[in-house]
Amino acid sequence: MTPAATVPLSEAPLGRRVRIHRLSASPEVSRRLRELGLCEHAIVSCLLKGHGNIICAVQNTRIGIDRGLARTIVVSAAE
Amino acid sequence: MRESSSTPAATIALVGNPNSGKTTVFNALTGLRHRIGNYPGVTVERREGRLLLDDQRAWAILDLPGTYSLLANSPDERITTEILLGQTPHTPRPAMTICVVDARALERSLYLVSQLIDQQLPLLLALNMMDNARREGIRINARSLSHELGIPVIPMVASRGEGIRELRQALRNGPPPTLPPLEWRLPEPVRREWEELSAMLREHHQLAPPVASHEAMVLLSRPRPESGDDRRFAPVILQHLAKDHQKLDFLGYDRQVMMLEARQEWSRALAARVSSRSAAGGTPSLSDRLDRVLTHRVWGFVIFLGVMGLLFQAIFSWAEIPMDLIGRLFDQVGHLIVGVMGPGDLRDLLVDGALAGVAAVVMFLPQIVFLFLFLGLLEETGYMARAAFIMDRPMRRIGLNGKSFIPLLSSFACAIPGIMATRTMENSRDRIATMLVAPFMSCSARLPVYALLIGTTIPAISVFGILSLPALTLFGMYLLGIGAAVLVSWIFSKTALRRTTPVFLMEMPPYRLPSIRSVLAQTGERAWVFLRRAGTVILGASIILWFLATYPKSDAGTPSEKLQQSFAGRAGRAIEPVIAPLGFDWKIRIGLISSLLQREMFVSTMGTIYNVQTNDDGGTVSLRERMQNDTRAGTGERLFTPLRGICLMIYYVLAMQCLSTVAVMRRETNGWKWPLIQILLMTALAYGVTFVVYQGALRLGLGGP
Numbered sequence: 001m002t003p004a005a006t007v008p009l010s011e012a013p014l015g016r017r018v019r020i021h022r023l024s025a026s027p028e029v030s031r032r033l034r035e036l037g038l039c040e041h042a043i044v045s046c047l048l049k050g051h052g053n054i055i056c057a058v059q060n061t062r063i064g065i066d067r068g069l070a071r072t073i074v075v076s077a078a079e
Numbered sequence: 080m081r082e083s084s085s086t087p088a089a090t091i092a093l094v095g096n097p098n099s100g101k102t103t104v105f106n107a108l109t110g111l112r113h114r115i116g117n118y119p120g121v122t123v124e125r126r127e128g129r130l131l132l133d134d135q136r137a138w139a140i141l142d143l144p145g146t147y148s149l150l151a152n153s154p155d156e157r158i159t160t161e162i163l164l165g166q167t168p169h170t171p172r173p174a175m176t177i178c179v180v181d182a183r184a185l186e187r188s189l190y191l192v193s194q195l196i197d198q199q200l201p202l203l204l205a206l207n208m209m210d211n212a213r214r215e216g217i218r219i220n221a222r223s224l225s226h227e228l229g230i231p232v233i234p235m236v237a238s239r240g241e242g243i244r245e246l247r248q249a250l251r252n253g254p255p256p257t258l259p260p261l262e263w264r265l266p267e268p269v270r271r272e273w274e275e276l277s278a279m280l281r282e283h284h285q286l287a288p289p290v291a292s293h294e295a296m297v298l299l300s301r302p303r304p305e306s307g308d309d310r311r312f313a314p315v316i317l318q319h320l321a322k323d324h325q326k327l328d329f330l331g332y333d334r335q336v337m338m339l340e341a342r343q344e345w346s347r348a349l350a351a352r353v354s355s356r357s358a359a360g361g362t363p364s365l366s367d368r369l370d371r372v373l374t375h376r377v378w379g380f381v382i383f384l385g386v387m388g389l390l391f392q393a394i395f396s397w398a399e400i401p402m403d404l405i406g407r408l409f410d411q412v413g414h415l416i417v418g419v420m421g422p423g424d425l426r427d428l429l430v431d432g433a434l435a436g437v438a439a440v441v442m443f444l445p446q447i448v449f450l451f452l453f454l455g456l457l458e459e460t461g462y463m464a465r466a467a468f469i470m471d472r473p474m475r476r477i478g479l480n481g482k483s484f485i486p487l488l489s490s491f492a493c494a495i496p497g498i499m500a501t502r503t504m505e506n507s508r509d510r511i512a513t514m515l516v517a518p519f520m521s522c523s524a525r526l527p528v529y530a531l532l533i534g535t536t537i538p539a540i541s542v543f544g545i546l547s548l549p550a551l552t553l554f555g556m557y558l559l560g561i562g563a564a565v566l567v568s569w570i571f572s573k574t575a576l577r578r579t580t581p582v583f584l585m586e587m588p589p590y591r592l593p594s595i596r597s598v599l600a601q602t603g604e605r606a607w608v609f610l611r612r613a614g615t616v617i618l619g620a621s622i623i624l625w626f627l628a629t630y631p632k633s634d635a636g637t638p639s640e641k642l643q644q645s646f647a648g649r650a651g652r653a654i655e656p657v658i659a660p661l662g663f664d665w666k667i668r669i670g671l672i673s674s675l676l677q678r679e680m681f682v683s684t685m686g687t688i689y690n691v692q693t694n695d696d697g698g699t700v701s702l703r704e705r706m707q708n709d710t711r712a713g714t715g716e717r718l719f720t721p722l723r724g725i726c727l728m729i730y731y732v733l734a735m736q737c738l739s740t741v742a743v744m745r746r747e748t749n750g751w752k753w754p755l756i757q758i759l760l761m762t763a764l765a766y767g768v769t770f771v772v773y774q775g776a777l778r779l780g781l782g783g784p
Contacts, residue, residue: 031336035150036147059186061187064481064583064585066582068581069582
């Protein structure tokens with residue numbers, strides 16, 4: 001497996017399916033992210049950006065997160 | 080709402096992720112036979128209902144706060160965990176548990192399900208919103224899910240009542256007595272330490288096996304071996320724990336995620352086995368398309384302002400018609416009593432004390448109903464989460480965040496549900512900041528005060544042809560409260576509550592048509608709580624006030640002199656030196672004192688005082704007119720000048736004047752520190768601003784009638 005190029009979720013192109021590589025927020029916040037389904041290896045896609053925040057889709061649900069937090073979620077292209 | 084006299088029934092607990100339709104299932108099961116109260120010691124709302132199964136067994140059903148996990152940390156979610164683990168005093172561990180799962184989010188929900196099964200809770204799974212899942216091409220084999228989990232799984236569409244009968248049937252059959260252990264796998268060294276620690280907890284603290292393993296898991300996953308609640312555990316446990324942490328860290332396990340990852344691995348595999356998804360059609364769902372508009376950079380904001388405008392329009396203008404009717408109804412009742420009963424103290428007590436006091440408050444029922452109706456609709460449709468999303472950035476500028484928005488919006492109804500709504504916030508700094516400023520939002524209890532004072536003192540002049548001066552004044556009072564909140568929270572965010580990196584993380588539920596039934600049910604509950612208060616606290620206080628304003632009776636003198644001689648008159652005079660610079664006379668001061676209990680008491684106090692004063696042939700002259708005609712003996716100067724009216728309103732915008740809020744603050748923050756800070760701050764602000772405005776206006780010669 002070749003190491004894929006990684007970017008923060010905040011930079012991921014809209015609508016593109018990406019895979020979560022690593023969470024680098026504080027342990028407490030990371031746990032919350034994981035419980036909402038934003039865990040390592042999960043497939044997400046950014047649906048829209050606006051008002052300084054992002055709505056992303058994961059497992060059929062929509063999660064709103066702020067861009068600062070999205071910067072701590074490292075993703076790479078899925079497949 | 081009926082209380083049963085039989086012995087307390089065994090409890091069924093409803094759990095599930097937020098937005099899984101848990102409350103819809105609850106309403107469908109209980110009909111309207113439920114009540115809201117509080118858990119002892121905390122103000123988390125406890126929603127309890129009764130369920131009568133066909134075999135005449137009665138059950139109590141508890142609707143627990145929504146949660147994603149039993150390890151979650153907001154106060155709301157902790158309650159759920161504690162109830163399920165049987166750690167709450169006076170609430171026995173539930174005999175049965177229904178976990179409501181949004182069928183579209185099966186994989187995520189299985190995480191919570193696995194925790195519940197590990198707790199050996201007798202469990203049923205209600206697989207809700209099957210219609211939405213089907214529409215999105217998701218197929219779930221409920222039978223094989225049930226087989227794999229070893230518990231009954233009932234597919235349902237609770238909003239249409241589908242599957243409720245089957246759920247009742249399953250409840251009657253009861254869940255399987257013991258659950259097979261789940262096949263989620265921890266790495267061997269971790270499992271060993273976990274079992275060892277669980278055994279120690281069972282031995283040293285006499286914990287039930289499932290509770291012990293839950294505690295052991297929490298202990299192993301926390302960042303450091305030591306923590307604030309160490310006194311709960313024996314030293315030998317903590318020593319052992321320190322060694323466990325060292326060992327697992329050395330072996331390279333990420334302790335904080337290992338349990339979670341193992342469970343999620345299991346959830347993912349299981350979800351894949353029992354569900355399938357037809358190739359997603361390229362068209363985005365309706366929710367996604369709506370989101371593109373409703374959270375749009377420009378349109379999102381425009382629509383948001385429109386929604387808020389509509390909300391205030393409903394409260395302040397549509398509600399007037401029913402309010403008028405209620406007012407007239409009470410007048411009729413008053414006339415009726417006056418007609419039937421002979422004059423005397425008892426009649427005065429009934430008409431001038433009890434009836435006048437209660438009427439002044441019940442008048443505002445329509446506004447309360449409209450407000451909760453709107454809030455309920457916004458919540459049910461899923462728009463509330465979007466409003467939080469949109470408001471996140473502006474709220475950050477002043478040291479709050481998007482999640483503060485819902486509590487603050489609710490505070491326009493009442494600061495108490497507002498403060499309670501902050502329980503969904505995980506960050507305690509954000510939570511305290513939000514609670515601190517919540518009482519600045521003009522609540523529905525202030526509305527009667529504003530309405531009375533504006534009606535009495537502000538002339539109905541139109542401004543620019545379309546706006547009226549009274550409406551503008553009212554709007555100004557709301558803005559003043561918001562402004563104060565902004566200022567205070569900004570100052571705190573720079574000082575005592577310096578912010579860490581604020582986080583906004585919130586599920587955006589799919590848009591859906593609101594269930595009118597459950598919105599109405601909730602609104603009904605709120606209205607009932609309000610009415611009950613009017614019938615108990617306010618009724619009692621009105622009678623006491625009437626007594627204080629009537630006795631000791633002096634035979635001679637004008638009604639006004641009699642009032643001054645009464646207990647209430649004397650109390651009003653006692654605080655004169657402090658309050659006089661604000662321009663408030665002794666009658667207003669009585670109002671201020673009585674409304675320390677709750678703000679709307681000001682209106683009923685005025686009702687009582689002015690009825691006492693013009694004790695003649697029934698109340699045909701409205702309170703408003705009586706107050707307008709009140710002049711100072713001697714000078715003939717009107718008491719309620721526009722300036723005094725405005726000053727009084729400013730005082731009410733900024734002052735705490737609400738004992739219930741203080742009590743809730745104390746309970747929610749676990750101490751007196753924050754409520755005391757809040758009281759001091761609000762009192763100082765109220766006094767200071769009112770003083771400056773009144774004295775400033777007098778100096779500028781604006782004190783005229």
